[in-house]
Amino acid sequence: MFQKVEYSGTKEQQYNTLTAQVKALIDGEHNLIANLANTSALLNQFLHQINWVGFYLKDGDRNELVLGPFVGLPACVRIPYGKGVCGTSAQTKTVQRIDNVHDFPGHIACDAASNSEIVIPLMHNGEVIGVLDIDSPEFNRFDETDQKYLQAIVNLIEETIR
Structure with a gap:
């Protein structure tokens, strides 16, 4: 079993390191699945107190998400738009x-x-093509800092999409 990577410094400094690692990992690669898989793996190594991290992707013209690259226990395969946290x-x-x-x-x-x-x-x-989903067994696990840096990581992935 892999152990979580220990980073030093403030939460912002740790996220800056993670963001730089994601950027280096996906730089020049335009295959979305490869980038989502590697990003999921890296986030799983970095983030503490989580039990699932991954992506759901829009299924064609349907208003439905389908399971994409992830790290964690087996997950729900399909989520309709408007249902649950991901669909919302x-x-x-x-x-x-x-x-x-x-x-x-x-x-x-x-x-x-x-x-x-x-x-x-x-x-x-301008259209949703998927979502990054991260779950935690801890209540109140995610704060504004997590949101800011995770959004920045999603933005890096968006820049690789052709």
């Missing part, structure tokens, strides 16, 4: 940072151990 993020094109998923109306419990979640839409040409 995809439908509204907004970040969803949920301190207690059990209080979120319509939450889809793929892993009963998850207590908080952050979902960031992945955009291309």
